[in-house]
Amino acid sequence: MTALVLLAEPQGGGQIQQIANTFGVDWPHLIAQIISFCIVCALLYRYAYRPVLKMLEDRRLQIAQGLADTEQIKAQLADTERQRQQVLLSADAQATKLIEEARAAADRVLQHETRKAMTAGEQILVKAHEAAVLERARMLADLKREVGQLVIQTTAGITRKILTPEDQRRMVEETVKRLSVAA
Amino acid sequence: MKPRKQVARETKQLFRLCLRNGRVDEDRVRLVVHRILESRHRGYLTMLKGLLRLLSTECERHTADIQSATPLPFDLRERVQASLTTIYGPGLAWSFAQNTVLIGGIRIKVGNDVYDSSVRFALVDLARSFGIQNEFAVGT
Numbered sequence: 001m002t003a004l005v006l007l008a009e010p011q012g013g014g015q016i017q018q019i020a021n022t023f024g025v026d027w028p029h030l031i032a033q034i035i036s037f038c039i040v041c042a043l044l045y046r047y048a049y050r051p052v053l054k055m056l057e058d059r060r061l062q063i064a065q066g067l068a069d070t071e072q073i074k075a076q077l078a079d080t081e082r083q084r085q086q087v088l089l090s091a092d093a094q095a096t097k098l099i100e101e102a103r104a105a106a107d108r109v110l111q112h113e114t115r116k117a118m119t120a121g122e123q124i125l126v127k128a129h130e131a132a133v134l135e136r137a138r139m140l141a142d143l144k145r146e147v148g149q150l151v152i153q154t155t156a157g158i159t160r161k162i163l164t165p166e167d168q169r170r171m172v173e174e175t176v177k178r179l180s181v182a183a
Numbered sequence: 184m185k186p187r188k189q190v191a192r193e194t195k196q197l198f199r200l201c202l203r204n205g206r207v208d209e210d211r212v213r214l215v216v217h218r219i220l221e222s223r224h225r226g227y228l229t230m231l232k233g234l235l236r237l238l239s240t241e242c243e244r245h246t247a248d249i250q251s252a253t254p255l256p257f258d259l260r261e262r263v264q265a266s267l268t269t270i271y272g273p274g275l276a277w278s279f280a281q282n283t284v285l286i287g288g289i290r291i292k293v294g295n296d297v298y299d300s301s302v303r304f305a306l307v308d309l310a311r312s313f314g315i316q317n318e319f320a321v322g323t
Contacts, residue, residue, distance in 0.1 A: 141314055148313025152306050156286060159302050163287045168253045171288040175300040176259065179266035179291075 190226045194233035198241075201234075206274055207241050244294040247275050250282040251289045252301065267293060 020027070197219070201212045215234070219227050247267050249255070255263070260279060267275060271293055282290070288301035 145314050148310060148315055152310050152313070152315070155309075156302070156306055160286050163252075163302075165253060168251075168287055169256070169259065171300065171302075172251060172255065172259050172263075175289045175291075175298065176262045176266055178300070179263070179270070179298065182270065 190229050191233060194230050194237065197230065197234055198237040201238065202241075206245065207238060212238065242276070245271075245275055246278060246293070247271075248278045248280070248292040249289065250280050250285060250291075250301075252281070252283055252285040252287045254281050255279060255289075263289075263291070267291070 197215050201207055201215055203211060216231065219231060219234075224230075247264075249260075249263060264275075264277060275293070285301035285303045286306070288299075288304075290301050290304070291298040
């Protein structure tokens with residue numbers, strides 16, 4: 001650079017020299033500053049800018065990963081919600097089915113027990129009726145026997161009193177007549 | 184010991200010896216019993232028991248047991264005897280008795296035949312129709 005400036009100076013760079021003088025440019029000083037600036041830039045790039053960029057990149061990747069995870073979690077959540085709804089619907093249907101089956105079974109048991117109770121009731125009624133009929137027949141037989149005994153005893157007693165010797169003779173004569181007829 | 188069948192057979196033979204003209208002859212019975220007691224064969228007591236039973240049955244068969252509630256007048260007795268003689272033939276033994284249990288009427292029994300026209304018989308029949316099996320309920 002310095003060589004270029006030195007070469008340009010005799011060819012008529014008087015104009016450039018003039019401008020540089022106008023602006024107070026001190027070429028060695030400027031070149032030194034440029035070099036030191038480049039060194040600072042290189043050092044900054046190496047030890048500050050790159051770690052910051054790397055950190056930013058990591059952060060960006062982390063955020064992207066977090067967003068991706070969030071999306072995945074959202075999808076999983078939605079899927080879980082959908083599965084939960086399906087499970088709920090299935091459980092609801094199954095519960096409804098179980099309730100219907102339980103109601104049907106209860107109806108069947110109720111009808112069966114009702115029939116059994118009706119049959120038992122009818123049997124009890126029939127037995128009670130038979131027992132009543134038997135009891136009535138027994139009572140009638142007892143009554144008949146007692147009345148008969150009373151009638152017979154009364155008849156025997158009265159007949160014993162009212163039969164006269166003529167009656168006795170007439171009865172014997174009737175027997176004799178029957179014997180004669182039989183002979 | 185003699186077999187039971189043989190004793191029964193011999194008893195029937197002895198019973199036939201006791202008959203004369205189909206009727207029991209008391210003299211023959213006495214003779215047969217006397218001979219049995221004298222001989223004292225084995226089983227003679229059984230034989231005597233059997234003979235007694237056969238003679239009882241035979242006598243009962245030829246005995247008219249006549250029961251009446253009141254004593255029978257003589258004319259009625261004769262009429263009863265005549266009727267029974269017509270049915271069973273002559274030679275019947277007669278047994279007249281009063282039985283107040285009859286209440287009224289007459290009951291005649293010859294062998295296994297019974298002619299019962301008594302009031303008691305009618306009442307017993309009535310009691311059976313009432314389902315009373317105990318004939319003593321009639322009030323004997």
